[in-house]
Amino acid sequence: MAEGAAGPGGAERYFTRWYKPDVKGRPCEDFCVLQHSNRICVITLAEAHPLLQSGKTIKNINYQISANCSRLQNKVSGKSKRGAQFLTELAPLCRISSSDGEEYTIYSCIRGRLIEVNENILSNPALLQEKPSTEGYIAVVLPKFEESKSVTQGLLTQKEYEEILMKRRSSAS
Amino acid sequence: MSPVAEKDRAVVQLLLDAGTCPRCVLRFCSVGSQLLYRHPQQDLLKDLQEFLKNSQEKEGPVCLEVADPPCKRLRLEHEEEGADELNHNGAIPQLPSAGNTGNTGNTGLDSSAGRVCNVCLGILQEFCEPDFVKKVCQKVNSADYQFTSFVFSVSLPPQLSVRERAAWLGVKQQMRNLGLPLAKDDIVQLKEAYKWIIHPQLAEELGVPADGKSLFEVSVVFAHPETDEECHFLATACPDCFKPAKNKQSVFTRMAVIKALERIKEEDFLKHFPCPPSSPKNLCDALEIQCNNGAVFVAGRYNKYSRNLPQTPWIIDGERKLESSVEELISEHLMAEFKADSFNFSSSGREDVDVRTLGNGRPFAMELVNPRRIHFSAEEMKRLQQAINDSSDKIQVRDLQLVTREAIGRMKEGEEEKTKTYSALIWTDKAIQREDIAFLDDIKELRLEQKTPLRVLHRRPLAVRCRLIHGMRSEYIDQHHFRLHLRTQAGTYIKEFVHGDFGRTKPNIGSLLNRTADILELDVESVDVDWPPSLAD
Numbered sequence: 001m002a003e004g005a006a007g008p009g010g011a012e013r014y015f016t017r018w019y020k021p022d023v024k025g026r027p028c029e030d031f032c033v034l035q036h037s038n039r040i041c042v043i044t045l046a047e048a049h050p051l052l053q054s055g056k057t058i059k060n061i062n063y064q065i066s067a068n069c070s071r072l073q074n075k076v077s078g079k080s081k082r083g084a085q086f087l088t089e090l091a092p093l094c095r096i097s098s099s100d101g102e103e104y105t106i107y108s109c110i111r112g113r114l115i116e117v118n119e120n121i122l123s124n125p126a127l128l129q130e131k132p133s134t135e136g137y138i139a140v141v142l143p144k145f146e147e148s149k150s151v152t153q154g155l156l157t158q159k160e161y162e163e164i165l166m167k168r169r170s171s172a173s
Numbered sequence: 174m175s176p177v178a179e180k181d182r183a184v185v186q187l188l189l190d191a192g193t194c195p196r197c198v199l200r201f202c203s204v205g206s207q208l209l210y211r212h213p214q215q216d217l218l219k220d221l222q223e224f225l226k227n228s229q230e231k232e233g234p235v236c237l238e239v240a241d242p243p244c245k246r247l248r249l250e251h252e253e254e255g256a257d258e259l260n261h262n263g264a265i266p267q268l269p270s271a272g273n274t275g276n277t278g279n280t281g282l283d284s285s286a287g288r289v290c291n292v293c294l295g296i297l298q299e300f301c302e303p304d305f306v307k308k309v310c311q312k313v314n315s316a317d318y319q320f321t322s323f324v325f326s327v328s329l330p331p332q333l334s335v336r337e338r339a340a341w342l343g344v345k346q347q348m349r350n351l352g353l354p355l356a357k358d359d360i361v362q363l364k365e366a367y368k369w370i371i372h373p374q375l376a377e378e379l380g381v382p383a384d385g386k387s388l389f390e391v392s393v394v395f396a397h398p399e400t401d402e403e404c405h406f407l408a409t410a411c412p413d414c415f416k417p418a419k420n421k422q423s424v425f426t427r428m429a430v431i432k433a434l435e436r437i438k439e440e441d442f443l444k445h446f447p448c449p450p451s452s453p454k455n456l457c458d459a460l461e462i463q464c465n466n467g468a469v470f471v472a473g474r475y476n477k478y479s480r481n482l483p484q485t486p487w488i489i490d491g492e493r494k495l496e497s498s499v500e501e502l503i504s505e506h507l508m509a510e511f512k513a514d515s516f517n518f519s520s521s522g523r524e525d526v527d528v529r530t531l532g533n534g535r536p537f538a539m540e541l542v543n544p545r546r547i548h549f550s551a552e553e554m555k556r557l558q559q560a561i562n563d564s565s566d567k568i569q570v571r572d573l574q575l576v577t578r579e580a581i582g583r584m585k586e587g588e589e590e591k592t593k594t595y596s597a598l599i600w601t602d603k604a605i606q607r608e609d610i611a612f613l614d615d616i617k618e619l620r621l622e623q624k625t626p627l628r629v630l631h632r633r634p635l636a637v638r639c640r641l642i643h644g645m646r647s648e649y650i651d652q653h654h655f656r657l658h659l660r661t662q663a664g665t666y667i668k669e670f671v672h673g674d675f676g677r678t679k680p681n682i683g684s685l686l687n688r689t690a691d692i693l694e695l696d697v698e699s700v701d702v703d704w705p706p707s708l709a710d
C-alpha cells in the first residue's frame with residue numbers, strides 16, 4: 001500500500017482527517033479532507049479509492065471539468081484570495097482516467113473557495129498513487145470563515161471511516 | 174502713555190461698548206507687545222478708558238455708558254456686593270473649574286471689567302489669572318511626570334472663530350462708516366495672546382521653561398456650551414465643509430468652521446450672525462487639563478528558551494491559549510518602571526510558539542507611550558534588565574538600553590536582508606546511516622521555491638518565493654534522527670523546507686534524502702542584525 005500518514009506527527013500533525021465515502025453512490029470512491037486548525041482544507045484521495053488499488057495505472061489527469069471551466073485557470077490574489085472559483089460540495093475538481101478505460105471524477109467534498117490545484121501530479125501522476133495523502137493531493141480549498149466548522153459536518157471521522165472499511169472487508173469475504 | 178494709537182480710538186470705543194475685554198481690544202488694534210498683555214486686565218481697562226476720555230475731551234463727548242439690557246439686569250443682581258468695589262478690583266469671586274461640563278455659575282458682572290468678553294468668552298480674562306494657572310499646575314504636579322520643559326496647547330471651542338469674525342466685521346464696518354482707513358487684517362491671534370500671558374506664569378509655577386519643541390505637553394480643552402449652536406448656520410451656508418467623519422462627535426470641528434468662514438460671503442455672514450457678537454452669560458469651561466509625555470523607546474535582545482511561549486499574547490476568539498508571552502514578560506517590568514499608559518512591541522522577525530531563540534537573541538524594541546518617568550541611568554537600565562531576567566527562566570534579555578525612535582528603523586531594515594541560522598532536529602521514516610546525510614554539508618546556496626505554507630495561507634497571499642539556503646551542517650544522532658544546522662536567507666520557512674509541505678516547498682529535506690522527513694524541534698541560533706549596539710556587562 002502507499003505510504004500513509006507520516007511518523008511522529010508528519011506535515012499532517014495540525015490536520016484533522018475527514019472522509020466522504022461512496023461519493024455519488026459509486027462504491028469505494030472515497031475522498032479525504034485534511035483540515036488544518038487554520039481552516040485550510042487539502043482534498044486527497046482516500047486509501048480505498050479504486051485508483052489507489054494495485055494494478056491501476058493512471059493514464060490522464062484533467063482539470064478541465066467542462067468546456068468553459070478549467071481549475072487550472074483559478075487565480076487568487078491578496079490576503080483575501082480574491083478571484084477564487086467557488087466550490088460546492090459536489091463540484092468536480094478534476095477527472096482521472098486509468099489505463100483500464102475507467103474515468104473517475106474527484107469532487108471538492110466541501111463548500112469553499114479553490115485556492116490551488118496540485119499541478120505536480122500532471123507531470124508526475126505516480127505521486128498520486130505513491131503519496132496520496134501528502135504530495136499527491138488534489139487541491140487546497142478555503143471554507144468561509146463562518147462555515148469552517150459546518151463544512152465537515154456531513155463527513156466521517158477517521159474512526160467512523162475505519163468502521164466502514166471493516167464492514168466492506170467483512171462483506172467481501 | 175497709551176498702548177493704542179489715536180487712529181484706533183473708534184475701534185477701542187466700539188469694542189469696549191460691545192463688551193469686549195481689554196486684551197481682545199489690544200488684539201484688534203494689532204498691539205504686538207507681549208509684556209503689555211501680561212498687565213492685569215483691570216489696569217489695561219483703566220488705561221483704555223483713560224485713553225478714550227482724553228480723546229473725548231479733545232474731540233467731544235462719546236457716550237461711555239452704553240450698556241446692553243442684559244448687563245443692566247446683572248448689575249442689579251450684584252448691587253449688594255457693591256458696584257464700587259467690583260469696579261476697583263475687577264476680580265470675579267468664582268473660579269472656573271476643570272472637568273465641570275455644566276454651568277459653572279460664572280456670570281457676567283458689572284462694567285466691562287466684570288463682563289465675560291463677547292469675543293474670547295473669558296479665555297483672556299479669568300483663564301489668565303493666577304488661580305487658573307495654579308489649578309493647571311496642581312494637575313500637572315499630581316500626575317508625577319519627569320520633564321525638563323513643557324509645551325502648552327489649547328483647544329478652543331470652534332464658535333470662538335465665528336465670534337472673532339463677527340467682531341472683525343464690526344470693526345471694519347465702523348471704520349468704513351467713519352470714513353477711516355482700514356488696517357490690514359493682521360490682528361493678534363487669540364491663542365498667541367493667550368500663550369504670551371500664560372507661558373511665563375506656568376514656567377514660573379512649574380519651574381521649567383516653556384519650549385515649543387518640548388516632548389512634555391500640557392493641554393487644556395475649553396468648551397462653551399451656551400454658544401455651541403452658533404456654528405450651525407454655517408452648515409446651511411456651506412454644507413460642503415461639514416461632512417460627517419468617523420471618530421468625530423460633531424461635524425462642527427474647528428477646522429471645518431475655519432474653512433466655512435473662509436468661504437462664506439461677508440453679507441451672508443452678517444445676515445445670520447449679530448455684529449458685534451452678544452455678551453455671553455458664562456465663561457468657558459476648562460473641560461480637560463491633560464498631560465502627555467512623548468514616547469520613550471527601549472531596545473534590547475531577547476532569548477526564548479520555552480517551546481510553549483508565543484512572542485505576543487495568543488488569543489483566539491477572545492480566549493487565551495497560553496498564559497504568557499515574550500512581550501508580556503518584558504513589558505510588565507518596563508511598564509511598571511516607566512509608568513507608561515501603554516506600549517508597542519516590535520522585533521526583527523518573530524519565531525513560532527514552539528521555536529526557541531538562542532545565541533545572542535533577537536533584537537526587539539518597545540515604545541512606551543506617555544511615560545511618567547523618562548530618565549534612567551545606565552546602571553538603572555542594567556538593574557531593570559536584571560529584574561526581567563530574575564523573574565522568568567523562559568526568557569533572558571541583554572543589551573537593554575534607551576534608544577531614539579529613528580534608530581528603531583535600523584532593526585527593521587536588517588530584517589529582510591540578513592541571514593539567520595537555525596538548528597533543526599529531524600526525523601526520517603526510513604533508516605539513515607551517517608553517510609546518507611553527509612552530502613548535505615557540501616550543498617551551498619541551495620535555491621528553494623516555497624509556496625506560501627499551508628499553515629499561514631489563511632492570512633497571507635498565495636505566492637511562490639525563491640529563498641536560499643546558504644549552507645548546512647548535519648549531526649548524525651541515530652537511524653531515524655539527525656540534527657541539521659542551517660544558514661539561510663531571512664524569510665525562509667524552515668519547517669516547510671524539512672517536511673516539504675505537501676510538496677509545496679521544492680526541494681526539501683525529504684526529497685533530498687528520498688525519504689519522508691519531519692521536523693521535531695527548531696531553534697533560532699542567531700539573528701544577524703547588528704542593532705541595538707551590544708553593551709559591556
Ligand SMILES: [Zn+2]
Binds near residue numbers: 194196197290297298
Ligand atoms: Zn476677550
